[in-house]
Amino acid sequence: MRPKNPLFQKCIAYLESLPNIEANIQGEPYFSSEVLADGELIISTSDKTAHYICEIKTGITNDIVEQVAEYFANLGKRLNDKQRPLLVTRNLSTEVIDELLKRNIEFIDVNGSVYLNSSGIYMIIRNQENPNRSLEITVPVLQVIYFILKDPSIIASDENYWDINRHLIGGITSETLKNTLEKLEKLDYIKRTRKGYEIIDYVKLFERWELGYAERLHLKLLIRKFRYIGSQNFSDIEDELKLNAHKDGYLIGGELAASIMTQYLRPVGAILYIRKTFNYLPLAVKLRLKPDPDGNIEFHQELDTQHDLRALNYLFAKGEFNNLIHPLLVHAELVRTGDSRLRETAQLIFDKYIAELAQR
Numbered sequence: 001m002r003p004k005n006p007l008f009q010k011c012i013a014y015l016e017s018l019p020n021i022e023a024n025i026q027g028e029p030y031f032s033s034e035v036l037a038d039g040e041l042i043i044s045t046s047d048k049t050a051h052y053i054c055e056i057k058t059g060i061t062n063d064i065v066e067q068v069a070e071y072f073a074n075l076g077k078r079l080n081d082k083q084r085p086l087l088v089t090r091n092l093s094t095e096v097i098d099e100l101l102k103r104n105i106e107f108i109d110v111n112g113s114v115y116l117n118s119s120g121i122y123m124i125i126r127n128q129e130n131p132n133r134s135l136e137i138t139v140p141v142l143q144v145i146y147f148i149l150k151d152p153s154i155i156a157s158d159e160n161y162w163d164i165n166r167h168l169i170g171g172i173t174s175e176t177l178k179n180t181l182e183k184l185e186k187l188d189y190i191k192r193t194r195k196g197y198e199i200i201d202y203v204k205l206f207e208r209w210e211l212g213y214a215e216r217l218h219l220k221l222l223i224r225k226f227r228y229i230g231s232q233n234f235s236d237i238e239d240e241l242k243l244n245a246h247k248d249g250y251l252i253g254g255e256l257a258a259s260i261m262t263q264y265l266r267p268v269g270a271i272l273y274i275r276k277t278f279n280y281l282p283l284a285v286k287l288r289l290k291p292d293p294d295g296n297i298e299f300h301q302e303l304d305t306q307h308d309l310r311a312l313n314y315l316f317a318k319g320e321f322n323n324l325i326h327p328l329l330v331h332a333e334l335v336r337t338g339d340s341r342l343r344e345t346a347q348l349i350f351d352k353y354i355a356e357l358a359q360r
Helices: 006-016 065-077 094-102 139-150 161-167 172-185 203-222 235-248 254-262 280-286 310-317 325-335 342-359
Strands: 022-026 039-044 049-056 085-089 105-108 113-117 122-125 190-192 195-197 221-230 249-251 270-274 289-291 297-301
Touching: 006 022, 006 039, 006 049, 006 105, 049 065, 049 172, 065 085, 065 094, 094 113, 094 139, 094 190, 122 203, 122 235, 122 280, 122 297, 139 172, 139 325, 161 172, 172 195, 203 221, 203 325, 203 342, 221 280, 235 249, 249 254, 249 297, 249 325, 254 297, 254 325, 254 342, 270 280, 280 289
Parallel strands: 049 085, 085 105, 270 297
Antiparallel strands: 022 039, 039 049, 105 113, 113 122, 190 195, 221 289, 221 297, 249 270
């Protein structure tokens, strides 16, 4: 049966172009009591067969290769003795390939590089002619992806997606926006339609954006950390932060926003999102905050100039509190910490708000 995913299709075509190799995808997706993955790949030679449990991850750069390698190492621990984890990807740079080989992470790059190292099959092929065309996850690129994730319909029309440019905090040229969309298409995150683009797999694009957020965007948006004067209890200032948000012109994110969104978490900190030109020092004085590099109240620059109001129309319709930052940023912050308590809350936010965006 022909695989559904375009990258699996290219993977099979490439493997079967090699001598004495047969390959097919089964269980797309693959799931067991321990694992949910993108598919199972069976590779056969004349006398041996190898079973690989595959995850598709594209846009892998030096910034995130360590995280990717750790992910696949952990995946391998959940498989049975006859199965191996396999990265299916495209456009790996020479440097990333070197790191994957060093960490013994098996992979198939559909542009021509392969590393298989199971008891049944050993193969290593390096496509030296393949230039590094992987997507560089810069801050402007992450901003563009953020807009697409907030409102997937914005790229449905060539006439509409230019509107993205007007709202980015740093601003990018029309040429950069055009190139970013073309690269996302090459990496199989979006595909061209008659009128514009559409997302191929929302969750995959979302996961890639969160990796980039943890690596680069968080530090770009962070302005300064503070702590409340005279108390270590966040509850002493929690209500004040909620009541003054609209009047003082900030949006609430972090644990406090997660608590409001889910009614599940007892917050111990907050992120206050302010506009680029906003003078935050008088606000810090008003709230009785003092600078502290380990503080639990952070000021962040807003990611765009929309103040997120249009993006949160679907929250208003549900009667939600209207001074919150977008759930995408709340989820990314919770996951970035690695705290299991916050990850449970992040899953609630995904189920309640982000999954709905994925269906649009």
